[in-house]
Amino acid sequence: MTSKERYVPRVTQLDAVELDKEIVSILKNQVINVTKFMTIGFLSRWDPEVDVLLRLIIWKLSVNKICGTFGQQLLSVRYGREFNKNKAYLLAVLTIGSKYLKQRSHEIASATRNPSMSEKVKLLFQWADKTIQVASLVNLLMFLSEGKHPTLADRILGLQPVSLAPSGQSRTVGYSYMTRELLWHGFIELLIFAVPLVNYHALKRRASNLFLWRKKDNDNRGVTFTKCAECNETPVLPHHMGCSHIFCFYCIKANHLADEKYECPLCGFTADDATSVIPLHL
Template sequence: MISKERYVPRVTQFDAVELDDEIVKILKNQVVNTVKFLGFGFFGRWEPEVDALLRFIIWKLSVNKVYGTFGQQLLNVRYGGEFNKNKAYLFAILTVGTRYLKQRSHEIATVTRNPSLSEKIKLFFHWADITFQLANLVNLLVFLTEGKHPTLVDRILGLQPVSVAPPGEDRTVGYSYMTRELLWHGLIELSIFAVPLVNYHALKRRIANLFLWRKKDIGSRAVVFRIGNKCAECNETPVLPHHMGCSHVFCFYCIKANHLADEKYECPLCGFSAKDAASITPLCLKS
């Protein structure tokens, strides 16, 4: 039986479970952002394997190493009692393995060529999932009553979280993580408010004028558009070719978008500046 000094309140045990789920979600989002350019459907095809790998790494660095999940460590909690390596391996099987089998249940059922056996496997996974959900609900109700085993896996393995905080500090509320989150969210909100106020195009033009010593055109020139011309902004074949008075050609979108963003937009090749929108005129192809 856990001594009173090492008892972990229900809310702390719940918070530890929620923190563990958030850690997995954050890591998975980072993986999604990393592989999103590898092609359509790449992550969706291997999502169960990626999820299992992330959960295995988290288990390896937390439960298998220090006998406590990352969420528990943040709250000065770990698994006490007779927790050992064997229970740590069973913990990995029940949390990582069963979730992976559930995610791949359809593929497992379709491996066999026997339709009747395939339907039986699908029915088995279906009822196993329903049974698991009902068992989780019953475990939650029991946990709210007795304050032990916040998850079904903890109850199956007989795991009980205990406090590892110094005596007398078990119920001390720590605000270090909360303060860091508040500061971070405040910085994000400030950035969201301030960044749109900065005229990036005008700032880029001024920096270019400081560091790029180029001779600027001071007067307009006649320009003839031919097949070999490239847009001075995107260096591609101009779409709806226009010019603004210098000897270079622009796509209509390139010159118009930049002029709307910066009224003093300058040609990136010669530094000629359009005085107003009227100076932006279309061109015709010449042989």
């Protein structure tokens, strides 16, 4: 690739890689949503196989068919003339096969009956994983320097993406799009700063007082040994705050720290302060 019209900027190549990851993630989430009403743990035990199947489907419909990933196609990019069917299969082995072996490395090592051999296989997988991570880091530094081969698999196979955009046309971002992005990121930063300042426990208490009627129980006629008034489970380190209801230590302490005027959710009793939390001696 010598023509500058066919050159693909570094940011476009990296964006294509990230888009490919997002596409797999979106499909994986759809599969999870479809199977969420099945038996608990049904999908988790076959998670590596599901991941491989999805990636193979994507590879079949994109790389093997159109000589470019879906992420590359979204950015008008594909692999160059050096790409062929053999390299397509090798790319699948390097990207999909290696990931599957990593996910199933523990099961593969455990399948060996000899304990010493099993440890050697585990050590082999660990060293292979570390080697790939170091090689990927080196490849990234080389890519940032020379602008070629954004992934380690691309460098091993000598693959270089080329642009499908008309000659002289570069990737541009509209002004309106950039304005929306700036406004959105500014709004997100505002939320990140403002949300932690809002005491939603106090707001919840005030809303409950407005819309719910609860009888005050301030006569302290004894503590009931039943369930935690907050989590409705068997109390752990039982405590009370002066009313006739019992709490877990964590439930009552956490709520007092979040809202100093915390009220009992069953009777509406309010302790004077956090020091009114009293341990219960059985």
